[in-house]
Amino acid sequence: MKHQQLEGPLRPSQASISSRHLRVSATPTRPLPAPVCIDAAIPQQPIHPLVGRANDIELLKQHLWEDGNASLSALNGLPGIGKTTLAIALAYDEEVRDYFSDGILWAGLGPHANIPNTLSRWSRLLNLSPEEHSDYTSWTQELRAAIGSRRMLILIDDAWSIEDALPFKIGGPHCAHLITTRFPTVASYFAVNGPLTLRELNGEESITLLRNLAPDVFDSSSPKGLDLAQAVGGLPLALTLMGNYLRNQDNTSDSQHIQDALASLSSTEQYLDLSTSHETGTFPSDMSELRSLHSVIAITDHQLSSAARASLYAFSVFPSKPHSFSEEAALAIAGCDTATLDILIDAGLLECSTSERYTLHQTIASYARAQLQEATPCERLIAYALNYVEQHEKDYELLEHESAIILSALETAYERHYWSELVKGACAFAPFLLMRGSYTLANTHLQRAHQAATKLQDRDGILNTLLQIGEIAYRLGEYNLAQETYQRGIELARTWNNRRLLCAHLTGQGWLVWKRSDYSSAESYLREGLAIAQQDNYPEYLVEQLRVLGSIVASGGDYSRSESYLQEALTLARDQGDREKVCRLYLNFGVTYAEQGRNEKAESFLLEGLTLARQIVHYELTIIFLLNLGTLSYEQESYEPADTYLQEGLDLARRFGLREWIGIFLINIGEMKTKQEDYEQAELFLAEGLEAAHLIGSPRIIASALHLYGDLYLYTHRIEQAMDAYHQMLTTLPEGDREMYILGQYGLARATAAQGDISEALRLGDACLESLEMSGHRKEAEVRAWLNALSTPSASRASNG
Known part of the structure; x- marks a missing residue:
């Protein structure tokens, strides 16, 4: 339906003229004709225009234009997401006022709704008696009769319960109701076509809002805006508070003063406690008692039971949105039941996706973290993550789902000096990080773990961390560092008579010196490692020994012996269910067959290997398969696919x-x-x-x-x-x-x-x-x-x- 756009905004004098015609009658029997009713309780329009909400406003209008059924719409979202601000913007929108030509009513509820006060005000606006009724039913019926066939918009803001909102459902057949609430259950109850959930602002929108509020602080090249936006997850209230604060700080020519102010906002306590300013006109007047982001969240928190509150605080140890956590993890860390999760979802503090995973918004997580006093959730997080990695060592898809939690647990273990758990967790999770190409991150945790293992005099931990630190150095092309690290591991393993990890370091060193073209040394290291793996029955290292030996003898032209080594290794890798090792062996077979000119067989192994590498998201192996497929293609003069493979791999x-x-x-x-x-x-x-x-x-x-x-x-x-x-x-x-x-x-x-x-x-x-x-x-x-x-x-x- 097309609606006429007004030429200009409704002047305040129009609203005041309308209100002078509204006389309060002691005992009216029917509503008197009245001009447009614009509720004076509608909060002041914000000074700055809304950012990032144009589509939301248009969608809400589509819902509100539904005629003939007293349409019910609901706007849902996190505390501070801007539900009230959006409702205010609708109340002042020219097209909305033109369509709802008989007026707009406003009910600001909150956790302690004064229902009689609002109904009395509406009665006066509609020329009814302002006296309270014995029950809401009769009062509602009287208001509905007074509205009759008028076309009005009824805005019910910040509803905390269904019972609080129901008395304000008074519109006639040509009216529309919009309810805003932080509680999904309330929104779902009232929305005819499902509630509209308000999203956070994206990075660009967040920076625009900050620039509108503090233009002299955030220029076009400043990266600080994006940092702040990410810190608070694009929450409009938090960004508004920050922007106002920084604008107020920008009252001197001292640039260092602004830099200090910006730095202070990196503190959770600082941005949570920033208070609103009535002069800015950016915060609704009916919520003026909520003076900070902390208080906006706390007012919901204080309505929770002690058990639900403790669970909310415990969830703050998880990485916040956009990361998520599973129900299994939630129950393990908080020690709660699923009913508690439902309570927090209903309270609008916890979000649940369709995949049965949960998220905690950055600001709510920061608030909850500030309230957390006990160490138990941190201890449970570390224990859960360590157990998860050990149970799912080769389940790469599962590790991917919980990788953010595992990294958070490693960070927590480091910060709280849980050295033993740090060593075990870092060594167990590093291979997965290497598959994903997160070399710097893996190295950081391994270096910390190596220091912890040294403090604990944990010999296995020292050798394990050296092994993986050497592998990272090799993969990054730091051959000297890698060779020194492996050699240190070999010497320590011999001293401590640790044959298992001696075998591992010999394999790493053998592969590295072969890459450096020291073939006699490479074969010496590998044959010693192979002998240990066979004698002591270390099948996980035996696969790698055979694979590398297969590559070495192939480089010497002995393809028959190479294929024998590789086939034995492939059988073992398949028996172990190790997809990464199987993938590496497909690569070796593909290269070996390509060197012999057996191109069809080579391509078959390389394509199968590339598919598997992509499946397990192993970036380095994906790169190597692309290289070999590209080479194989251009050697056969198939230049177009060759170029595609090589460019993707190089990138x-x-x-x-x-x-x-x-x-x-x-x-x-x-x-x-x-x-x-x-x-x-x-x-x-x-x-x-x-x-x-x-x-x-x-x-x-x-x-x-x-x-x-x-x-x-x-x-x-x-x-x-x-x-x-x-x-x-x-x-x-x-x-x-x-x-x-x-x-x-x-x-x-x-x-x-x-x-x-x-x-x-x-x-x-x-x-x-x-x-x-x-x-x-x-x-x-x-x-x-x-x-x-x-x-x-x-x-x-x-x-x-």
Whole structure:
């Protein structure tokens, strides 16, 4: 339905003229005709315009326009969310006043509603006797008769119970009622089409509100506004209080004074106790006794039973909204029953989602945390989180659901010096954090746990934390730190005769030194670890030992033995139900088959592995699968999917700061660009990749980049530079990397042929082919074809020419 927009706001004089025509009759028998009834009790309109509520106002209007059934609408939301402010805005809205042309009535209720006083005022407005009636029923009937067929809007603000709101349901067939309440049950009772729940302001809206209130404090580039908005969860009342406070502080030219004021608002107690100012016109007059955010929440809190109040305070140990917690966690930490949860939901203090998870708004959590005196909920939180991680170590989806709670428990354990629990929790949860790419966060908790384990002289804790700190350093490309950390773990494990964790550190060190191309040391570490795992029956480490050994022997060209190691490891990983290890083994199989040129089988393993990596949300493995699928695609000249894989993988590697993989992606993209004959772009990518390889100190990645530089120079007929690149590659390459050595020699053979020395080129090429035939490497066919072409008379004549 279309409604006419008034030209301007209703002038105060219009309302006062209307009220002069309303005479109070002692004993009227019927209502006298009266002009527009605008209730003088409607609070003053806020000075500043509403922010972020345009859609809510339009939606409310749609509900209010429903004609012919005395429509009932309800506005629900947290304390301080702006329900009253929105109702006031509707009362002053020109379109609303135009539609409800006979007037607007206002009832401000609150926890101690004075029902007779409001009904008496309405009686005077409608030319009825202001005297109280013996019961609300007869009074309501009289008011309804007085309204008759008038078109009026009846605003019932801050209803605390159904019983308090019912006497004000007096409208006739052309009237509309809007009830605002912090209690979902009250809202649901009155709303015909379901209540409208008012949401918090988003970041942009919150900053706009703060700038409206304190424009000189919050300029367009200030990050402080967003910090404050996040601290109070976009709650309009809290933002209004903060904005008014900061505007009042901005009365000097001393910028430090404002900075101090901003810093003070980071304190929970400070922003909870900020009081309202009557002069600002931003707070409804019928709630003027509620002078702070603390008091707005406390008035609901004080209506609770002692058990419900204790549970609310206990829930403050959980991370607040937007994080959530399960019913299981709620009952465990508060020691309450589900009926208590329902009470808190009905009180509008606790929110419940459709997935049966609960949230506590930031301001309510801050209030509850300030009231919490006992340590029991914190102790229960730590115990619950530790038990949860131990029970669901490999249930990654479940760990994801409760990750915020577990991190909160680790923080609590650190702050309250629960050292033993901190060590156990950090070591148990760190592998999950590594899967999610949260390296810095994992390192923070592990470093704290390592200090705690040292204080406790907890040898297992010391070795466990060193093991995972080393793994983080390796993944971030800090190879020296990783190698030192693993070596420290090996030495301590030998000293303390801890064979289980010695096995783990040997595996980590073996994998790392292999990545650094120290193949003989790598195999030595891994074989010692394998012997311990087999003798002492450590199946969880045996899988990793076999997997890494499979990779090492594959790099030496022994694909048959590699497949044997990998197959044994895959069987064990599947038996253990360890999806992460299964995923890693799919990667190893895919790479091994790709090196042999068995592309169909390689792609099958890589795609299955990528699906599993995405399923368990393992970012690093996702990155590596994307790399290998991209490489496999462009080697088969499928450049479009290759580009998609490689760009996604590079973006992820950069997102998590994985320097090793960033370098590898850049080098591979450089190779792809060379194949596409985009030589200028190829050289740019290779240069950036080579720089990254030097930064992390990886000889194999450096050698790969130099090899691809040689290929690029050959394609662009820079023969001397190609020869130099291949020689540098072979000099850089550590002894034992058979695959890279063969590729380097093949590069030299081609460069030598380009210089015209065909006999030397054939000699180098034949040596490469012999090595490739022994290993079954995918390059065998390419080298054979090149040698055959080089051996033809036309090729010789061309070279001689």
